[in-house]
Amino acid sequence: MSKVSAYRLSRLLGNWSIGDGTLAERLKxxxxxxxxxxxxxxxxDLPxxxxLAEALGTSRxxxxxxYASLREAALIESRHGSGHRILRSSAYLHVAERPNVSLRGHEGRPPSAIDMSSGALQPSPxxxxxxxxxxxxxxxPSVADVGYLSSGMPHLKWEIARYYSELGLPTHPxxxxxTNGAQQAIWLLSSILVRPGDAVVVEDPTYRGxxxxxxxxxxxxxxxPLGRDLRLDLSALETRLSRRxxxxxxxxxxxxxxxRTLSQDVRSAVSAMLQKNEVFLIEDGSQNELGLTAQLPNTPLAGSLDENRSALIGTMSKLFWGGLRIGWIRSGRGLIKTLTAFKAASDLGNPIMNQAIAARMFPHLAQARAHRRNELQHHLSKLRQELVQRPSRWCWIEPDGGTALWIKxxxxxxxxxxxxxxxxxxxLSAGPDFSPENGFQDxxxxxxxxxxxxxxxxxxxIEDVLQITHGSE
Structure with missing residues (x-):
């Protein structure tokens, strides 16, 4: 069994210090x-x-x-030089290991909690x-048949195909x-393409989901890894991809x-590496409509690759509204058929009404893009003005788009x-949430x-907390 890092355990514990008893009893x-x-x-193995005390912001x-209480309950054993190992559960029910990333904050958090861990947007006007x-x-007209369309509503798929074609990527429905949002798209692709032990190259940092x-x-x-400007280190990437x-x-x-958005030169270089080493690309385009200055998204990287060697993920959550839960995958027809069969086994397809409403959004793309671009520019300007007025040593590199600032x-x-x-x-969201190696702790x-x-x-x-813990900011 693997060791549970202090970072991961602090994330799983959430707001453990709320409740009755001493801090040690609450932690236990x-x-x-x-x-x-x-x-x-x-x-x-526990940390x-x-x-762990450092990660939890408490005393050793x-x-x-x-830990002593857990030992007394015979739930863990502690051996000198070997750490602490979980021996058993106090419950009778044993379930599969649950995911360890909380994408929407912590379960059981107080209703008054202020969620600054997500960059989710309000619905577009x-x-x-x-x-x-x-x-x-x-x-x-959407209620014309039994309503089970495992790969999706034809009219919506036509709209998405037209959307990509207009971006320079010819696509057929x-x-x-x-899919049920971009998150399900990622889970479907990982379930179909990846087996235990398979190597997967990811940017560091990248999307925690x-x-x-x-x-x-x-x-x-x-x-x-990324370079000092937080852009892809092409030399390091070539080394990783050469390992197939x-x-x-x-x-x-x-x-x-x-x-960050890849320049055309970098796109060409990455595409050539992927083709040379025959590496399958999962391209996440879920934020492609959130550029701060671009009038239109770029042609996806998948456009320079064989459609059978790539899968492109998209969503309506960012440009229109996350509550629609409409995402999609664009790939070769063989993989789409496999994904459809796999998805049908769990949900038989997305709700037709949601898809019918989503299809009616596409004629309004230009208006929605203009609204989001102005919204993002306005909010980023406000935060930037606030940050420069504060006497801190924090620093950041201006993003090309998105909804959040990565602050060192x-x-x-x-x-x-x-x-x-x-x-x-x-x-809050800490840097290690987004790192495959638990990096970026600062x-x-x-x-x-x-x-x-x-x-x-x-x-x-944040400044108040740092004043208390560091003495000065």
């Missing part, structure tokens, strides 16, 4: 819950006291006392206008499968979390900072698509 109870839920399977004595204008009779999907398949994650990994997972437009905070452990913020009802992803008053309160809280 939270650890018991994780063991019973199989979030940490029997046989796993030692000192790194608290962790030592919590364009989407609201479209929905407001729909009458019941407009949707009636048979190359499209509709994709890391979770690949880890769930027990993939061997290989980092493609099974899959490469990349963004070409507006990466998550950095908001020298000398700050953002995992510990997140725990301290959680005790003040603020949810970095914070701060969404700027929030009211400036809320951003100001968040920055005040």
């Amino acid at each position: 109870n939270a650890l018991v819950d994780l063991i019973n839920d199989n979030a940490m399977p029997i046989g796993s 030692s006291e000192r790194p 004595g608290t962790v030592t006392a919590a 364009v989407a609201m206008e479209v929905v407001a204008g729909i009458q019941g009779k407009d949707l009636l 048979d190359n499209i499968i509709i 994709a890391l979770e999907a690949f880890r769930h398949q027990n993939a061997r994650l290989i980092s493609a 990994p099974k899959v490469a997972y990349f963004f070409s437009d507006v990466s998550n979390p950095l908001g 905070m020298p000398g700050v452990n953002t995992v510990s900072l997140r725990q301290s913020a959680l005790r003040r009802n603020f949810l 970095s914070l992803r701060l969404p700027f698509v929030r009211p400036i008053e809320l951003l100001r309160s968040t920055l005040d809280m």
Whole structure:
């Protein structure tokens, strides 16, 4: 069994310090819950006291006392030089190990908690206008048959095919499968393409939901490091791809979390490497419509590859509204058929009404793009003005797009900072959330698509925590 890192355990524990009893008792109870839920399977090694205390923002004595209670309950064993190992659960029910990345904040968090861990956008006024204008009779044609369309509604697939064709990537509806958002698309592809032990190359940092999907398949994650300007290091990437990994997972437009877009020269170089080494590309285009200046997204990287050697992910969540839960995969027809059969076994297809409403959004692309671009520029400008007025050593590189700023905070452990913020009802995303190697512990992803008053309160809280823990900022 693998060792549970202090970073991962702090993330799983969430707001463990809330409740009755001493801090050690609360920590012990939270650890018991994780063991019973199989979030940490029997046989796993727990982190030692000192790194866990640092990650939790508490004393080493608290962790030592919590471990002692677990030993007394015969749930763990501790051996000198070998650490602490989980022996058993106190529950009778044993379930599969649950995912360890929380994409929407912590379960059981107080209703008053301020969620600054997500860069999700409010619904576009364009989407609201479209929905407001729909009458019941407009949707009636969608209720024409039994309603089971495993690969998706034909009209919506035609709209998506036209969308890509207009971006310079000729596409047929048979190359499209509709999914329950981009997240399901990633999980479907990882389930079909990746087997335990397969090598998957990912940017570092990258989207945390994709890391979770690949880890769930027990993939061997290989980092493609970035240069000092937070852009792809092509020399390092070539070395990784020359080892013939099974899959490469990349963004070409507006990466998550950095908001970086590949230049045309870099696209050509990456495409040549992928073709030379016969590496399958999963291209995440979920943020391609969130550029800060571009009028249109670039032609996807998949356009320069054989459609049978690539899969392109898209979504309506960013440009229109996440609540539609409409995403898709564009790939070769053979893979689409396989994905359709695999997906049908779990849900028989997406709700038809959602797809019918989504299809009506596409004629309004230009208006929706203009709104999002202005919205992002406005919010980023406000956060930038607020940051430069503060006497901190924080730094960042301007993004090409996206909804968050990647901030480097020298000398700050953002995992510990997140725990301290959680005790003040603020949810933050620490840098290691986005790293296959738990790196970037001095970095914070701060969404700027929030009211400036809320951003100001968040920055005040962070500075207050750092003042207490470091003595000065």
